[in-house]
Amino acid sequence: MAVAGTLYTYPENWRAFKALIAAQYSGAKIKVLSSPPHFHFGQTNKTPEFLKKFPVGKVPAFEGDDGFCVFESNAIAYYVSNDELRGATKETAAEIVQWVNFADSDIVPPASTWVFPTLGIMHYNKQATEFAKEEVKRVLGILDSHLKTQTFLVGERISLADITVVCTLLWLYKQVLEPAFRQPYVNVNRWFVTCLNQPQFKAVLGDVKLCEKMAQFDAKKFAENQPKKDTPKKEKPAKEEKKQEKKEEKKPAPEEELDECDQALAAEPKSKDPFAHLPKSPFVMDEFKRKYSNEDTLTVALPHFWEHFDKEGWSIWYAEYRFPEELTQTFMSCNLITGMFQRLDKLRKNAFASVILFGTNNDSSISGVWVFRGQELAFPLSPDWQVDYESYTWRKLDSDSEECKILVKEYFMWEGDFKHVGKSFNQGKIFK
Amino acid sequence: MAAAAQSGLGAEELALLEKSLGLQKGNKYGVQGERKTPVLQTNNGPSLIGFITIAAHLVKQAKKEQLLGSTAEEKAVVQQWLEYRVTRVDGCSSKEDTRIILKDLNTYLEDKVYLAGNSFTLADILMYYGLHPIMADLTVQEKEKYLNVSRWFNHIQHYPEAGHMCLIVNFSLKFCDLFKSCRMDLDFSANMYNRIRYSF
Numbered sequence: 001m002a003v004a005g006t007l008y009t010y011p012e013n014w015r016a017f018k019a020l021i022a023a024q025y026s027g028a029k030i031k032v033l034s035s036p037p038h039f040h041f042g043q044t045n046k047t048p049e050f051l052k053k054f055p056v057g058k059v060p061a062f063e064g065d066d067g068f069c070v071f072e073s074n075a076i077a078y079y080v081s082n083d084e085l086r087g088a089t090k091e092t093a094a095e096i097v098q099w100v101n102f103a104d105s106d107i108v109p110p111a112s113t114w115v116f117p118t119l120g121i122m123h124y125n126k127q128a129t130e131f132a133k134e135e136v137k138r139v140l141g142i143l144d145s146h147l148k149t150q151t152f153l154v155g156e157r158i159s160l161a162d163i164t165v166v167c168t169l170l171w172l173y174k175q176v177l178e179p180a181f182r183q184p185y186v187n188v189n190r191w192f193v194t195c196l197n198q199p200q201f202k203a204v205l206g207d208v209k210l211c212e213k214m215a216q217f218d219a220k221k222f223a224e225n226q227p228k229k230d231t232p233k234k235e236k237p238a239k240e241e242k243k244q245e246k247k248e249e250k251k252p253a254p255e256e257e258l259d260e261c262d263q264a265l266a267a268e269p270k271s272k273d274p275f276a277h278l279p280k281s282p283f284v285m286d287e288f289k290r291k292y293s294n295e296d297t298l299t300v301a302l303p304h305f306w307e308h309f310d311k312e313g314w315s316i317w318y319a320e321y322r323f324p325e326e327l328t329q330t331f332m333s334c335n336l337i338t339g340m341f342q343r344l345d346k347l348r349k350n351a352f353a354s355v356i357l358f359g360t361n362n363d364s365s366i367s368g369v370w371v372f373r374g375q376e377l378a379f380p381l382s383p384d385w386q387v388d389y390e391s392y393t394w395r396k397l398d399s400d401s402e403e404c405k406i407l408v409k410e411y412f413m414w415e416g417d418f419k420h421v422g423k424s425f426n427q428g429k430i431f432k
Numbered sequence: 433m434a435a436a437a438q439s440g441l442g443a444e445e446l447a448l449l450e451k452s453l454g455l456q457k458g459n460k461y462g463v464q465g466e467r468k469t470p471v472l473q474t475n476n477g478p479s480l481i482g483f484i485t486i487a488a489h490l491v492k493q494a495k496k497e498q499l500l501g502s503t504a505e506e507k508a509v510v511q512q513w514l515e516y517r518v519t520r521v522d523g524c525s526s527k528e529d530t531r532i533i534l535k536d537l538n539t540y541l542e543d544k545v546y547l548a549g550n551s552f553t554l555a556d557i558l559m560y561y562g563l564h565p566i567m568a569d570l571t572v573q574e575k576e577k578y579l580n581v582s583r584w585f586n587h588i589q590h591y592p593e594a595g596h597m598c599l600i601v602n603f604s605l606k607f608c609d610l611f612k613s614c615r616m617d618l619d620f621s622a623n624m625y626n627r628i629r630y631s632f
Contacts, residue, residue, distance in 0.1 A: 156590035197550035
């Protein structure tokens with residue numbers, strides 16, 4: 001007896017495709033609810049009734065006509081499959097589960113990291129993307145050698161393994177795997193295209209156009225997506241509906257996106273630029289840092305700093321460690337400073353600091369001069385940055401004042417009277 | 433059995449195809465001319481002459497028209513391979529001919545799972561029959577060399593329409609243990625076996 005029921009999802013959800021394709025093979029009758037008024041992504045799935053049936057509140061979620069409820073896309077696809085798709089023997093069934101899990105654990109994370117920025121639903125991070133590309137190559141290599149002698153992933157027929165892995169690779173093939181990139185993986189390409197052209201796949205996916213040119217980070221789309229964050233796709237609810245719901249929508253949206261991006265975000269935590277809201281500033285921090293690193297501080301870097309510093313876009317702060325009496329061994333105090341720098345890694349682009357340890361063992365103090373993007377302390381902008389800053393007192397300096405000029409000069413040069421400290425210079429650390 | 437063997441390879445294959453397609457009643461095949469062209473005498477119509485003609489007729493009789501291709505292009509490609517089968521594969525008489533066929537096919541199948549379009553067709557079935565003796569004669573190294581053909585061959589032999597009576601040549605994994613998993617059934621396998629042994 002064929003399964004029948006309702007699948008809740010947002011439109012064009014590749015995870016839902018797995019179940020829909022499986023149903024094409026098995027003859028399961030699935031009604032899809034993906035858009036208002038029946039299903040409003042981000043809202044319907046947060047209602048108490050929905051959560052009662054599907055405690056995780058994620059989609060896709062499947063509700064059988066007989067009342068049976070199941071969430072997690074692979075479980076749904078399994079449920080709506082027939083025996084051939086699931087694997088007839090214990091061994092083939094195990095191999096199928098193997099590939100299904102491989103798709104989730106080895107393909108989804110790098111695919112998300114690489115593809116989401118190109119769809120404008122996640123911020124771009126060059127390092128993470130390059131790493132993801134290498135991962136994708138590795139995965140394609142594994143699949144390619146497997147498919148050298150195999151027509152399909154398991155046995156000689158299409159199974160849930162093929163359905164799952166094809167759907168997981170779908171965005172990669174659509175967005176970024178341009179011909180030159182995918183060309184070495186002939187066996188994967190052959191298998192992928194053959195699957196896409198099966199009538200059961202076509203019924204769900206339509207005509208899939210393979211990537212012709214590798215999509216790059218879509219900054220504009222990303223910016224557009226930021227305020228509304230409705231769904232990861234373009235699907236927009238009716239305008240008037242939107243206005244009245246705007247307030248509530250803002251809250252659940254980031255969690256929803258997390259559903260889709262969870263893996264990617266795990267690979268690249270909080271990659272969203274916390275300074276994105278600030279207007280552009282003419283002061284180029286990197287330029288100053290280059291001068292500071294490569295040229296004489298007094299004659300080149302400092303004049304450059306004061307010449308280009310933009311007090312609208314940036315601010316200068318004096319920070320002093322609150323608990324000097326707890327500082328014992330100087331090497332430990334140094335670790336305190338460098339540890340803080342490490343935790344602030346993501347802030348580097350938007351800050352510069354010189355922090356100095358004064359005095360000797362059991363009689364020392366730490367203080368520093370910080371330059372940040374914006375007029376506020378940057379630390380509250382990201383949870384990663386909040387570990388250390390409360391151990392310091394922060395005083396914003398008036399960049400036009402004489403005091404500020406002296407502090408900047410002394411701290412940037414690690415030289416001078418440091419009159420306010422009363423201890424001699426021990427060592428300095430630069431955050432750049 | 434001896435009579436069947438004498439009636440020519442084409443007739444034997446057609447009988448196998450007929451059975452694999454699930455057609456119940458066995459047709460009687462004759463041969464005609466020096467080339468032993470198979471002939472099918474239908475009950476209420478003219479006799480059908482020629483391997484491809486009869487094969488296509490059987491497919492229609494079995495109501496499996498999709499095996500002849502679904503789009504116009506696909507149908508044309510199916511025909512192309514049937515022709516290739518009869519002219520090139522059946523006409524192949526030397527090691528060199530075999531090498532060329534395998535090389536061409538191997539290149540063709542690099543980016544394809546099936547000979548025509550994206551599904552299993554009569555072209556796959558009849559090429560599979562035609563290549564069976566050739567494949568059975570390959571060394572392990574040659575099978576690895578023509579990897580795409582080997583993969584395709586292995587895949588096709590798992591279709592019920594390709595005929596369970598055939599020797600199942602085990603290509604999975606390392607393409608070794610040839611004949612290990614062969615299944616011999618009825619007269620057909622004996623005929624096939626002779627054919628494989630004596631075809632070179």
